[in-house]
Amino acid sequence: MAEQTHAADDAPHEPEGAGAPPDPRPEDGPLESERAGAATESDALTDLERGILEFEEAHPRHSRAKEDAIRADFGYSPTRYYQILGTLIESPVALVENPLLIGRLRRIRDRKRDRRYRAS
Numbered sequence: 001m002a003e004q005t006h007a008a009d010d011a012p013h014e015p016e017g018a019g020a021p022p023d024p025r026p027e028d029g030p031l032e033s034e035r036a037g038a039a040t041e042s043d044a045l046t047d048l049e050r051g052i053l054e055f056e057e058a059h060p061r062h063s064r065a066k067e068d069a070i071r072a073d074f075g076y077s078p079t080r081y082y083q084i085l086g087t088l089i090e091s092p093v094a095l096v097e098n099p100l101l102i103g104r105l106r107r108i109r110d111r112k113r114d115r116r117y118r119a120s
Contacts (some may be wrong), residue, residue, distance in 0.1 A: 001019070004084050020099070041070060043093045044093065044097075045088075045091075045093055047082075047099055048074075049091075049094065050097070051073075051074070051090055052074070052084055052085060052088060053088060053094060053101060053102075055069075055070075055073060055074075056085060056101065056105070057098070057101050066078075085105070086109075088102075089102060089105045089109060091108055
């Protein structure tokens with residue numbers, strides 16, 4: 001018995017969610033700066049990544065008020081915010097975009113890391 005084909009079966013299939021706008025706050029997905037591959041000159045930070053750097057520049061100290069602002073402005077937990085920020089600190093694109101901030105954040109991170117290793 002021959003199989004019947006339908007015209008719909010021959011049409012190209014779009015993946016689920018095609019045409020839908022991307023989620024501006026990917027809770028579990030990688031950010032542009034987290035994706036594998038070396039940065040090129042044409043790479044740029046996303047609006048979210050740029051916003052996080054601007055926020056960090058405006059709010060340099062960790063406080064309860066900063067945590068509340070992170071939740072309100074980005075919809076992230078402070079833990080997720082600092083995970084993203086940690087990734088941005090390593091990003092060559094972020095270093096080019098804001099060298100003073102990234103340099104300061106790297107120094108702070110390195111000092112904390114050194115203290116932690118000396119204490120153990």
